[in-house]
Amino acid sequence: IAGVQGISNELEVPLELVMDYSGQVNLMVDEIQNVSRDIYITDKLTGTSYDVKNEKITLTLEKGVYTDRFVLNFTENAALSVDDEILATSTNIYADNENNNIVVSKDGDVEINKVEMFDILGKKVSVWEIKEQKNTYQLEIKKQIPTGIYIVKMNTNKGETNKKVIIE
Template structure:
């Protein structure tokens, strides 16, 4: 079986970022496709004489029940900035056939991202992923240290308009095949506004109602362009595109009584997400 070994560049990046540790990096005994997805498998021997520097880290996993596994690292450490840091940041290799998972900074897709100290609770980090499958994926905390070991870590799902505390467990969502760079965001407070950038969300005269397992939408302003319905976990239950009219009735959703999220995109590009009791 072919094995992937740490390049000197990757070792250099990891050595600086994980500066609490010294010693040689062991080669990662994983297939080529893993492309260092399991960052825990890269071992460093901790020096008893190393100074106790301030460092706060969280490892996040992207998995599914069929064995997909990708892992990223976000950490706050002395010397890093919130921009591109060649000493602390590492690009994803995107060598795994079935999926990729990364944080995003200045358009760069990073498997390791260093952030500036101090750790600010207002900080947010966009996440992106690539999927070669249609089905369910889960984002979860693998482990954390420093102040992040005890902090709540929230995952914002912009598509579903929901926010989930990863301390309560992993977040499972439905995906199609493709690359998605604007759906998820890590944050450390729950009370920040949900959704995409405020400049793209303008109030519309939209009525959304549910009765007898039929969801009805009516827009008194812009015609409807796209409508998607999600459950509170972010699972896509319904999607319709190129609607081009002001009214829509949605039938055929198989679900018990629960809160559903109806995301509407209008012809002018504005969006609205409303909750209905189904």
């Protein structure tokens, strides 16, 4: 990274990936000068951080341009907080392909504000604003979308959680 004043925990360098094909791509750091810190590539859609200082990573991506999805940074995504653990254990998200729904269930004091669904390129394909709190939601997928893997992002009073679902 040329031209960066200083490397800090807060520094995020946006990466743009242009895929001319659907398939695997390898990402790595070719050369390191004057950097003693760990180096990560973080997928902003899934929240996953990959250590790329000493080894390459292989991602499987669809054809397209990924502008705001990946960043180079110098701290790994933080370990799960108490609220993250509560979300992971007290919520569930899955695709009900027979009824063309995304099913979201929760328990406890989790309040869901909004649910969004993104395709693998990071494009938002559906949004559901949650007005009334209940334990289970059948969220209808109103438009025809292709078969594939999607990311469902749930915004709650305890934070956000993402889950991959398969739409058939």
